[in-house]
């Protein structure tokens with residue numbers, strides 16, 4: 001990551017870096033990564049939360065257990081772990097880094113505008129930082145409901161927002177599908193990638209930036225739909241996109 005930032009001439013004193021989430025797990029330096037990003041300071045760094053980040057927060061509350069493959073031991077055992085978790089809990093599920101730009105870990109649910117997604121992300125943040133934090137985290141894990149409805153309430157409402165913004169890849173008839181992780185060309189016919197659904201904010205040329213879907217390898221065939229997870233943990237590349245110049249930077253694993 002530091003090599004990639006250097007190649008883009010990222011200046012930690014004047015520039016701002018946004019991350020698309022899943023800051024931790026799989027790689028050997030989760031602790032170092034979190035500390036580096038936190039130390040950039042609020043004016044120079046922000047991130048959306050990914051499914052692995054939420055999983056880590058749940059783990060810190062004793063709700064789930066670490067998997068050895070995630071190599072999280074040095075982070076979990078470090079004296080700053082609590083402080084780093086508190087910092088992660090202040091992060092949103094969706095951000096607007098610039099006019100007509102939207103970031104979330106998984107993407108934009110086809111029935112939502114970016115404005116709606118940002119407001120639903122605030123509802124989750126309220127739960128994540130409030131007195132009901134434990135109850136929220138405990139009820140976060142499930143694959144239902146699969147279709148959004150404005151009348152959803154409570155844990156089901158928040159769970160749908162979490163699933164749509166941090167786990168979505170394919171849908172079938174507006175319903176989230178969680179099993180399929182492959183490239184769209186290899187997926188069953190009835191499944192459609194979220195970004196191919198008609199969504200007014202996609203048509204209005206908003207730029208949607210996301211991570212999560214490594215097997216896409218950045219291929220959305222749409223210059224305004226920017227997939228940044230290019231499989232670094234699988235030995236491929238890490239990708240950085242400059243909002244101002246629309247330039248891509250890449251670092252081989």
Ligand SMILES: [Mn+2]
Pocket residue numbers: 022050051052105166211212213
């Ligand atoms: Mn993810």
